[in-house]
Amino acid sequence: MKRALFALPLLAAWFLAACSDDRALNDVIPVADPLREPARAAPFEYGRPGWIGTDPARAAGSAGEIEAFADAAENDPLWTHPRNPVLLPQLQIARREFREALGVSPRVPSAVAARAFAGAAAALRQNNEPAAVAALAPVGGAATFARLSTLPRLPRVEEAAQAVANEVNGRGRNR
Secondary structure (H helix, E strand, O other): OHHHHHHHHHHHHHHHHHHOOOOOHHHHOOOOOOOHHHHHHHHHHHOOOOOOOOOHHHHHHHHHHHHHHHHHHHHOOOOOOOOOOOHHHHHHHHHHHHHHHHOOOOOOOHHHHHHHHHHHHHHHHOOOHHHHHHHOHHHOOHHHHHHHOOOOOOHHHHHHHHHHHHHHHOOOOOO
16 A cells, blocks of 8 residues: 555656657557558559559458548547548548449448458458358458459548548657
């Protein structure tokens, strides 16, 4: 008990020092956000023209991430109050662009689509095309799988990838 009481002033001093340089508390004590690292990597994965290209695993993974980002911006408290007020519309437009390119219905819930694309990406990384087609069943199955290799350039997706990276890398937004 005495050790705990001795450590309390040190902990308080550390906390005050950490917060005194205008950093947000979550810069000092990061909040767990499973989308933080994918958001930081997004510009390098699919935020540049032609980077998805003819790689169906990368395309499926990117589609899943855009679905997850859009869903988070609509529903997750960590994402519903961005610094950039156009982040949500950007993500919704990117999701629509990706879905149109892949032939996915707008009625499919984002969580279902995100799981389907993530499952397909994982299967494709293991060179298991039948499992990828099966994973894509909720979003179009074989037809969607065929389109993963022939995606056109998706400029709204590229812009959204940059926007989510800017959001999580901005000052005071270390999620």
